[in-house]
Amino acid sequence: MHFGGASSSTFYDIAIINDTLAYAVGAIYLYDSTGQVDQQPYNLAMWDGRTWKLQKLFANGFPPPIKSIIAVSQNDIWFDPWFHWDGQHFQVIPSDPIFFAVGISKMWGDQSGIYVVGTTGFIARRMSSGSWIKIESGTTLDFQDIYGAINSQTNQTEIVAVASQLDINKGNMIVSIEGATAVPINSSGLSWSIVGVWFVPGQQYYIVGDGIGQKKSLQDMNPWNVSPTGTLAQAYSAAISGNGTNDVVVVGSFGDILHYNGSTWKDYSDQTYTNNGSYGSVSIKGNLVIAVGGNGPQAVITMGRR
Numbered sequence: 001m002h003f004g005g006a007s008s009s010t011f012y013d014i015a016i017i018n019d020t021l022a023y024a025v026g027a028i029y030l031y032d033s034t035g036q037v038d039q040q041p042y043n044l045a046m047w048d049g050r051t052w053k054l055q056k057l058f059a060n061g062f063p064p065p066i067k068s069i070i071a072v073s074q075n076d077i078w079f080d081p082w083f084h085w086d087g088q089h090f091q092v093i094p095s096d097p098i099f100f101a102v103g104i105s106k107m108w109g110d111q112s113g114i115y116v117v118g119t120t121g122f123i124a125r126r127m128s129s130g131s132w133i134k135i136e137s138g139t140t141l142d143f144q145d146i147y148g149a150i151n152s153q154t155n156q157t158e159i160v161a162v163a164s165q166l167d168i169n170k171g172n173m174i175v176s177i178e179g180a181t182a183v184p185i186n187s188s189g190l191s192w193s194i195v196g197v198w199f200v201p202g203q204q205y206y207i208v209g210d211g212i213g214q215k216k217s218l219q220d221m222n223p224w225n226v227s228p229t230g231t232l233a234q235a236y237s238a239a240i241s242g243n244g245t246n247d248v249v250v251v252g253s254f255g256d257i258l259h260y261n262g263s264t265w266k267d268y269s270d271q272t273y274t275n276n277g278s279y280g281s282v283s284i285k286g287n288l289v290i291a292v293g294g295n296g297p298q299a300v301i302t303m304g305r306r
Helices: none
Strands: 010-018 021-028 042-047 052-055 069-073 076-079 083-085 090-092 104-110 113-118 122-126 132-134 143-150 157-164 172-178 181-185 196-200 204-209 211-215 225-227 237-244 247-252 257-260 265-267 277-285 288-295 298-305
Touching (some): 010 069, 010 277, 021 288, 113 143, 113 157, 122 143, 122 172, 143 196, 157 196, 157 204, 196 237, 204 247, 237 288, 247 277, 247 288, 277 298
Parallel strands (some): 069 104, 104 143, 237 277
Antiparallel strands (some): 010 288, 069 076, 076 083, 113 122, 122 132, 157 172, 172 181, 196 204, 247 257, 257 265, 277 288, 288 298
């Protein structure tokens, strides 16, 4: 499904709540009633199980592009640090000075707090009190992604963020966030263009970008095992998500979508190909997978069901 196109439109992120509810965020430009480009983009699309409905969330009189979304629960959803859904209303959250001159990339969170990563090494955590603290990352690279999950063996939450400078080789960085500290993780074997992370703690860790990197332990000091992305010669991985170690999906350039069943990877690019764009985010939950991105001047959403 394509959206917008009056000006360059894209979806940046996606969250699946259940089989009949999902949210995609980005910047979607349509024509107004006079045939001119509406300069106020739609920044939210909601799936109700049948159709996608575009909406505008306003802050200071304007609907800003929204880069990231995190659903802690169905009634606790963040759309960048500026908007919050409490189950009944969208709330506009005053911007904290900590975000001055920062470009937001991604968010992750649970009941204990929300984490935000962004440009020039930015990591911040929102405490349960509502206050924000900055976490020193030890890098000026742009953080591209963050993900966390509970280790079933230790009952501790593991949080990992990845940083690189897109289109410029300035190296890369992986950090594990432990409390208010960012601890560097070995990234040898990975190219400089890492952009996505997903894992099952203590079992399998993935880093994607120019290939798909895998490890079974973050304490393993050997290089990451990297395999090519997809079957397209120019394919580049942009995002990864999963239900478990035997149910993983990766998306990227030219509409590439790959699925791992625990044994082999299957490439669906013959069905999901985009000639002039890519998917930048993906979410899988139960039997539903949704990938979002852009194709030329239009934003694109691709859905799949088992």
